[in-house]
Amino acid sequence: MMAKSSKIQGEANNRFNPAKILNKEMVLGIITLIAFVVLYSLTNFKTEAGLTTFLKDVSYLLTASIALTLIILTGNIDISAGTMMGLCGYAAAYVAKLGYEFYVYIPVAIVVGVLLAGINGIIITRFKVPSIVATLAMINVHLGLFILLPSGGWVENLKSNFTFLGTTTILGFIPIIFIISLVILAFFLVFMKYSRFSKKIYAVGGNNHAAVLAGINPDRVVMQLFLLEGVLIGISSILFYTPKTIVQANSTYGMEMLFITATVVGGTSIMGGKGKLVGTAIGVVLVSIINRAMIFLGFQDYYSNAVQGVVILIVVLLAVIDLKKLKQYLRRILSNNQQTVRRENS
């Protein structure tokens, strides 16, 4: 009986029904696509230089936001990611200035990232300090480290052994660093889909106690994730600084808010346990579009903060609205004819 009725309903709903395929990522993707098209058609964004700059922005944001998403999925947060990135980039640039090639300075950045993130992880997991406070303290420590660095945290006149990564492009407009970030994204998409570790991440974020009962050591998972974050932040710092000839360690201070914005806009719950990397990737594109759009549409730079705030609010409000109810509402409107038919039959 049940099967029969559902089958009938299925046949009745056979035509295109947008309510069926509606989910958060879809909505966000559509918004992003519209924003991109509007931007592309209205401005001189379509010049190759504009697109290249845009893709460069996306690449470092994407890498760092993946790291932040993984951390936030466990219910933790790292607000020292921005300053950490500055220190990684400085270390890499310092080594590059001494004349070493990329196979030396990239590992240096990663090692510095792992060390700094490891300290965060130890404080959070060993001493049970809430992550937001622990990383808040670490921001202050990093800010202090900036002026202890030689030459005030600046490295100038970087040669092509450092900048070639950021300036090389494929097909004339796709920067190589964008390809790197895409490879990282692809790896993590597969990783989150098929690895056993990713299930642990969701378990720890969703219900810590249940995770313990299921034989997972939450502290171990969180610690491993912080080390992973260090690696990603190290790579991200390379992606951020290599297009430039000057590395200024404190220029990334405050950038962690961008990463968190992209993550939250992408639909990841700040309480942990819910969220997808696809969402984060779309969120990154949306955030970068907003930043670019402000410049290309002729607004001053200072509009971008306000618009960014409004966008987070709107997107988060959209996420809070019950999608199921919305779906039901849409279905009711779309299947109005069908209901009248049914009523006639009965």
Add this chain to the structure above:
Amino acid sequence: MEHKKAAKKPKFTITYIGILIALLVGLIALFAVLAEGTILKPSVLFGLTENVTEVGLMALALTFVITTGGIDLSVGSTMALSAVMLGMTYETTNNIALAIFVSFLTGLACGVLNGVIIAKTKIAPLVTTLATMSLYYGIARIISGTNIFSTYPEGFTFLAEKKLFNIVPYQFILFVVFYIIFALFFYRANIGRYLRAIGYNEKAAKFMGVGVGTNKFFIYTLTGLMCSLASIIYLSRLPAAKPDIGLNLNLEAITAVVLGGTNIMGGVGSVSGTFIAVLILGVLRKGLQLIGLGGNIYNFILGILLVICLIGFSYLDYVKKKRLRN
């Protein structure tokens, strides 16, 4: 019987407030040794608070917010926006009373927006105030553009410049008054208990009959108002309103609250702890200035201090749990 019970109790228990006071005294002593006693002069000792009053006022309100398990990252931006509105209104109308009124109205509006979103929707306070932080900062930047509003009437700077008996700055007295008011509300009035109940278990508080939404709305609005008060004090000391004055202040205010022993996860709060922590920040800043170390060294030491305090806090918690188990 009574006497025996009292005798059994340990005479001296280490409390977190005690540690904080010891830390404060220790820091003063340390800087007194390092800076050859300059810090012990009464004018310098009371002048410590000059740099931290605005952080302190925001931290007092933030203590309420963090006690409920929430957080407000937008305090710095709200303060900057209020300051910019004050400066702009005064520059266009030349009416300081109106300017101060507009500043308070701005703070109220910012707080109300935070409060409505947090109380009425399920959005986490961290996300909401992250968004409004950029929003208020952005609005302040849009309003001011490249201008810096730096013309204020003669008497406007009295809070910062005038001192009672030429020793105690009036802003310190204001800070103490607000501390007493907040402490009375927190320790003696119903709202303090309500806030702790919400922070400890929101659902249980709701079933108990606590108006969770109302209380949350109230404290976020209060935080907005305190931010505008802080902006007035900031401007009376440094009469230059520009949007980036509040960038580091939200971290500093949260640091003060957490250093004071308020649990960031909610349920445990300490207004007195916040008060002492703000004084510690003042001593650190002034002391480092006296030694000749400025700028980010302050942040560095603050960060290290915060980490040590947090670890100490978790250790105390561990000891307490162990004692309960035995």
